Amino acid sequence: MKDDLYELLLEGLGQTLYMVFWSSIFAILLGLALGISVVVTERGGILPAPAVHKVIGTFINTVRSLPFIILIVLLLPLSRLIVGTSLGPTAAIVSLSIAAAPFLARIIENSLKEVDTGKIEAAKAIGASPFTIIFRVLIPEALPALIRGLTIAVIAITEFTAVAGAIGAGGLGSLAIRFGYQRFREDILFATVLIIILLVQSIQWTGDYTAKRIERKRFKMD
Template identity: 65%
Template sequence: MQDDLWGLLVTGFGETLYMVGFSTVLALLLGLPLGVALVLTSPGHLLSLPAVHKILESTVNATRSFPFIILIVLLLPLARLLVGTTLGSTAAVVPLAIGSAPFLARIIENSLKEVERGKIEAAVAMGTAPLDIVVKVLIPEAMASLVRGITLAIITITSFSATAGAIGAGGLGSLAIRYGYQRYRDDIMVATVLVLILLVQGIQWSGNRLALTIDRRRHQVQ
């Protein structure tokens, strides 16, 4: 029974890491440009396109308003189209990434807006192009805040992955439901919750340490 428990936990933990890792990378690829666009097109900013900003903002708000379990169901046809199946960890990456991207875009937007306006204006006065300002001013200045925000997003994706387990995505969420709840295995249920708690604590600790290191290096340079 104990060997069975450890084998199931190792498998579920590996599937969760796989889903969270790939989903985070894809969500960043989608959310970073969207977050930057939200900042640049906002009224009074570098590009200042209020109409475009309103469309982007409405799209982000609409996507974020969906409960994640409903969003998963809606995106199942897309998952089947892209990966050929709606079951398993790989299929879950599609809704996890798309569902997390708007949330991540908001985090990135808020972090970039924390950058001092004077530094942006100084770069504009020197004739720096908007893209260069984003790469050389906004992102470096907001890096510590971005790391903290991305850490929060990873934790959110982890919780989403557990929810995705309810529809056959695999991972620790599926393990808790299929073996812990449906088969009345309290040992699996408790062990799964403990592993998830430790995983989230590890992610949070790592993110905080990295953000603190970035802050210290930034202050040393200044």
């Protein structure tokens, strides 16, 4: 039984990385759309639309209020519709992306609101379009904070994959439950925990390093 340890861990790690990578991509795309929209449509924003702002904010708060394990169950029909199954890593990506996007949207919202309003007003004064202000002023100015926020979101997705493993998503979480806990394989249980810790630390280090490097470059340019 011990000889299968590395094979099981390698398979579980591969499934976890697969879920984290694609879920992060889709969550970032959706989260950016939601986060930017909620900022620019508020009163006094670049494209003020209070009604739209309220709808987006309500959607974000509603999804965020649901515990992830419940959200997975609710999204099983959607996963089945999109990928043809409700089991496995690919099906879990649907739930992981939708669960992480509103959380990420709030982080993006807070990061964008930290941008100096004077720079936004200066861009408006020279006739810059809303699109230009968003992608040439807001996002570049908030980039270090955005990267740190994205790092937090990717770590949260990594943790979510462990929870998703409890209902058939696969990955390290499923491995820890099915083999480590239910079959009393303490070696697998501790190994999966160690790998998840190392994975989270790697993501955090990468995010911090990238954000600091951007800040240093910006400081030199100033």
